[in-house]
Amino acid sequence: MKLTSVMKPHEVKRDWILIDAEGKTFGRILTDAASTLRGKHKPSFTPNVDCGDYVVIINAEKAKFTGAKLEDKEYFRHSGYFGSTKSTKLSDMLENNTEKLYKLAVRGMLPKTTLGRQMLKKLKVYAGSEHPHTAQLNKGN
Numbered sequence: 290m291k292l293t294s295v296m297k298p299h300e301v302k303r304d305w306i307l308i309d310a311e312g313k314t315f316g317r318i319l320t321d322a323a324s325t326l327r328g329k330h331k332p333s334f335t336p337n338v339d340c341g342d343y344v345v346i347i348n349a350e351k352a353k354f355t356g357a358k359l360e361d362k363e364y365f366r367h368s369g370y371f372g373s374t375k376s377t378k379l380s381d382m383l384e385n386n387t388e389k390l391y392k393l394a395v396r397g398m399l400p401k402t403t404l405g406r407q408m409l410k411k412l413k414v415y416a417g418s419e420h421p422h423t424a425q426l427n428k429g430n
Contacts, residue, residue, distance in 0.1 A: 296335040301328075303411075304342045305425045309418075311348040318352060319391070323398035326408045339404055345413045345422050349387045354379070364393065388414040 306325050310318050324330060328340035362379040382390040391414040399405040413422060 294333060296333045296338050296340050298338055301338065301340045305422060306342050306344050307426055308344060308346045309348055310346055311351040313352060315352045315354050315358075315394075318346065319394050319398065322346060322391075322412060323395050326395070326399065326411055337404070339407050341408055341411065343411045343413070343422075343425070345415070345420055345426065346391060347415050347418050347420055349391055349414050350383055350416045359383070364390075387416045 308318060308322060322344045325344050326341040328334050328338075328342070331340060334340060359380045360378070363376040364379070364382060365374060365376050367374050379390070392409065392412060395412055396405070396409055399408050413420065
């Protein structure tokens with residue numbers, strides 16, 4: 290009888306996955322990216338080991354949003370001082386901080402531990418179609 294194998298950190302083989310966000314729904318892109326960062330697409334998935342792949346998202350500002358999210362959805366931040374709550378609309382974040390918007394959304398889908406922070410470092414987001422990871426993508430595929 291064969292037992293389930295548990296992956297060790299030094300046995301992990303990482304690939305580079307390219308996701309083109311043009312014309313795709315924002316949330317669907319992020320769920321695919323989060324599961325790939327965790328490594329859930331691999332048969333050797335181990336929850337306590339970072340066995341995910343690198344994810345490169347291009348054309349990030351061309352993603353589609355359903356409903357009235359661009360006008361209605363707001364992101365809040367607080368410095369810790371009284372009266373310092375600030376809010377930013379989704380449309381403004383998409384224009385100014387596209388990378389931050391994607392990382393905030395994916396961060397909510399990953400574990401809230403040091404392992405989750407380690408996984409989030411493997412996410413690369415670019416607003417346009419040019420990115421500096423062409424060498425890794427060609428080697429991995």
